[in-house]
Amino acid sequence: MNNKVLLTDLYELTMLQAYAEHKLSATAVFEFFVRKLPQQRHFLLAAGLEQVVTYLEELSFTAADLEWLAGEGHLGQDFVDSLADFRFTGDVDAMREGTAFFADEPILRITAPIAEAQLVESRVVNILHLQSLIASKAARCVLAAPDRMLVDFGMRRAHGAEAALAAARASYLAGFSGTATVRAGQLYGIPLYGTMAHSFVQAHDSEVAAFRAFAESHPQNCVLLIDTYDTLQGAGKVVSIAQELARRGIQIKAVRLDSGDLAALSRDVRQLFDENGLSDIGIFASGSIDEYRLAELARQQAPIDGYGIGTHLDVSADAPYLDCVYKLQEYDGIARRKRSTGKATWPGRKQVFREYAPDGIMERDELALVDCVCPGEPLLQPVMRNGRRVVEIPGIEQVRAHAAAELKLLPASLKGLEEVQPYSVSVHDALQHLAAEVDRRTAQHA
């Protein structure tokens, strides 16, 4: 992770200078939430909290940062000097990573002196947006192919290095089996998977020579790519060498299909392998896979054991961003809201209360103020107090288990890909009254 403090928008710094010069230093409460779900998303999965906490803990300006800022021209020297001691000393409350959430529900609240809570806006949104975006896309893939192995193959077309690493992490926590991105394995302990590329086959004089060479070098982890020239001929070559390799202790684990009609080809390849006593060889597929293709291949009963999912996962291609924001909800003890056309927000410190049906399935959420005595489970819990973590942030395996549990508790209608009635999120009366009161007060001051 890149935790440079200058990963922020210029206006955060110019606002900080104005706050400082006009003595606005009281406590501010900001909340991160998604205003509206993309049309193709029935729920979202919260992700990125661990990286946000690390970012907040490490936040400080280096001497080089300050020198550069002072020379850059937008800020005054006195203000820049005052940043030398800047640290995050505030509180964070958040939903656990892997928790399902919906529109208007805060997944993270920061309560801190306004300068601290303001400066971190850009990067906090940047982190939570990306990981929640990808975790939510990955969850749809997992639900569309619940009994298949899914692997993140998207590094090359992810939007940069950090996006590739975030995609590996977010898809794993949402239920993927692992990733091809080696650095993600090193950083996060995510299982690594890989096959071979067309270039490997092409570099050899024949496909058989390429298969044999790879198998000899990776007798325990041999997945052969068979579509470089012709998929069925490639499968035939696998048959022609499999027994000889097996005698030498080399077990071909699987083949990979990367083009053509995957349903038809996988059936033909499966049949060929089965007829030749090679039922142990699995079939892995890749190439423009997403949740819609997974559902279609499931419907066609394609005998494919696992999928490599790249571009569509790593850029969340059908919905490449979330309409998410980080908004001031309270300052100096007074609730606030903006009323901009089409972008009004709910004021005050909020909590999300979730109620479950007798069978354990999620039934409805209520968006309420933190002091509400409401039925249901309060989803935001303390994470940091006075700039330090007050709970152990769950590791990736715990988050993954929690996400799996969450997906089980989703109403059935939300698990599919068809358009559905949105999940019920109601706004508590007290919150509606507060919003009206804030509006009256703002109007008086206008």
Place this chain on the structure above:
Amino acid sequence: MNNKVLLTDLYELTMLQAYAEHKLSATAVFEFFVRKLPQQRHFLLAAGLEQVVTYLEELSFTAADLEWLAGEGHLGQDFVDSLADFRFTGDVDAMREGTAFFADEPILRITAPIAEAQLVESRVVNILHLQSLIASKAARCVLAAPDRMLVDFGMRRAHGAEAALAAARASYLAGFSGTATVRAGQLYGIPLYGTMAHSFVQAHDSEVAAFRAFAESHPQNCVLLIDTYDTLQGAGKVVSIAQELARRGIQIKAVRLDSGDLAALSRDVRQLFDENGLSDIGIFASGSIDEYRLAELARQQAPIDGYGIGTHLDVSADAPYLDCVYKLQEYDGIARRKRSTGKATWPGRKQVFREYAPDGIMERDELALVDCVCPGEPLLQPVMRNGRRVVEIPGIEQVRAHAAAELKLLPASLKGLEEVQPYSVSVHDALQHLAAEVDRRTAQHA
């Protein structure tokens, strides 16, 4: 930039082990190109070369990398040990950053021992894809609003930190005026712009108090956000304080509109300011802006002087990825190609020759082999030889000037947003013959 060598796909490393164990160490030629342009793109702009060169120069495994790899389980100890001396010693030829390019045209060629050329695949694609994607999107915005100031506002919804920095760089080279991302200013020397957020207004007891405070702190760079409660009332408050501030030497530079009907509001605000002798105050707009909105606002003659463009730019929302690849075209002196269904490639070392009409406008490109004596300008030029740069990589300002020149030379039809006849790229006869020959040879070895 994150130049960790383990930013790669696992299969690159498992293939490298097989190459090493089977003595495949001859020279390989890989080319990066886009197979097919997104439907909404009539041309692309090449970007990211500078970062690729730096990556290749810095490529090496640390002792910690090797120790981790040896323990990870997919690779043999001897092979891992052999990586200690790994360096990139090959050649790079590429189109200049900022050059317009089209489907099937290589913008970068790497010629190196196969292990080196193979290992870098994942990250080279990752870098060139993202920057070319964003530069191309940004160029469309520039063409849709040629006489307006455009600023990248997208950091928060870019896919991670690196994506935000790449978007700032790529949009600037394509003709944007600057970015709000402070770290991009520090890293790349890109001009920084910023206004204020709704939270700043909300934190004050009244909008006027907020405007006054910000203006006092930033007398030279005062852009006031006026839509927090009601845009026209906000504009009225600007009028109410502008003269008093002016007497104190504080010039309000502009106001920002961030919601509502931007065409209608900008007209009303412009009229109000003009009627009150405030013609110097500019109007800046933001909020879901992209090239389509820019074109529409231009058509409506909205009196908006500049735009902040965020999400739609930074994730290239209407086309969030390019169908780009990095393919083996030659190994050990012999041309290669894959023939996978729908994904066949042109073999051999290629060059793109561009011809111009008498008026200087781009007329047609020819995709040919490097040794072709073809009319037109050869677009790929030497960049690295034996692992070292042999030319000075142009700085960002030079790249920006080149991109501006390229946009001027585009055929008029490609500059618009409507569907058009694609630009003419022909495939040279000799290349077609080579492809047929490669196919015959591959078939013989099948």
